[in-house]
Amino acid sequence: MINLIQTNSQLFTLGALLLFIIIALWVLQYLVIRYSTKARAQAMYYWMRFKRYFGLSKRLIRLRAGYPKSYHFISQRFDTQHFYGLSLTILLLVGGYALALFIGLVEDVVTSDSIVAMDYFVSQQMSMLSDSPIVSLFILITSLASTPITCLIVLLTGALCWAIRQRYLLIGLLIAVIGSTLFTFISKLLFNRVRPLDILLFEQTSSFPSGHATVTVAMY
Structure with missing residues (x-):
């Protein structure tokens, strides 16, 4: 076993890194389940204070008076009362971020960047363990x-x-x-x-x- 680890030290290092990531995700899941309700209540409290503060802003009042349709559209994007408000806004932002990550991955694959070298390295190491x-x-x-x-x-x-x-x-x-x-x-x-x-x-x-x-x- 020791000889196997020494011969494939880089592969085992990669495996240890993946194990660490899995453990970190489990810990994150536990924290989210344990503290998500309290954190959400705090976030909603500060969000309402934020809306109340900016609702009294003179610039926003002038914007609402001068461009009522635009103001209504923007304010609806941050409404917490229905799905088409803040929930959909966050969902679209997360989806756009995921799409940007995928485009970056595609660029790495097309240009044969370092991620491709890692791909072939792992493939070669795994073939030795057939x-x-x-x-x-x-x-x-x-x-x-x-x-x-x-x-x-x-x-x-x-x-x-x-x-x-x-x-x-x-x-x-x-x-x-x-x-x-x-x-x-x-x-x-x-x-x-x-x-x-x-x-x-x-x-x-x-x-x-x-x-x-x-x-x-x-x-x-």
């Missing part, structure tokens, strides 16, 4: 994102939503799964990035973006 039981474990994890398992989860979740009479949840589930599947399919056709030669599992489709990762994250 006979290791570690590979069997990751193949088992990968199978949780396979098409049959995805369809089974969608069917079971749909049946559960139907049984508890919350059928509206099916809309979001189907949009997430079908939308991510179409997005992945079209993106693979556009980028047409070949897979590494020394692969452990053979797939007929292109390698970017990952269908397993995209559809599974959207679904789960």
Whole structure:
């Protein structure tokens, strides 16, 4: 075991980093669940004070009097009483940020930046472990994102939503799964990035973006 670690020290360092990230995400999840209600109440309190303060601003009063339609549109974007207000504004900002990250990733892949070098490095290191039981474990994890398992989860979740009479949840589930599947399919056709030669599992489709990762994250 020690010889294996010494021979593949960089790969094990990467694995340790991933483990650290997973633990950090678990801790973050615990903190969010533990303190989210109190933090939300505090945020709403300061948000209302912020709105009250700027509502008395002379500039805003003149803006409201001079451009009532524009002022109404902007104020509606920060309304906390319905989904089409602040919630939708934050959702659009987060979606725009995620899109910017994806565009940056596409640029790195197209220009063969350092992320591609890391991709090939990990692929080469994993090919050296083809006979290791570690590979069997990751193949088992990968199978949780396979098409049959995805369809089974969608069917079971749909049946559960139907049984508890919350059928509206099916809309979001189907949009997430079908939308991510179409997005992945079209993106693979556009980028047409070949897979590494020394692969452990053979797939007929292109390698970017990952269908397993995209559809599974959207679904789960």
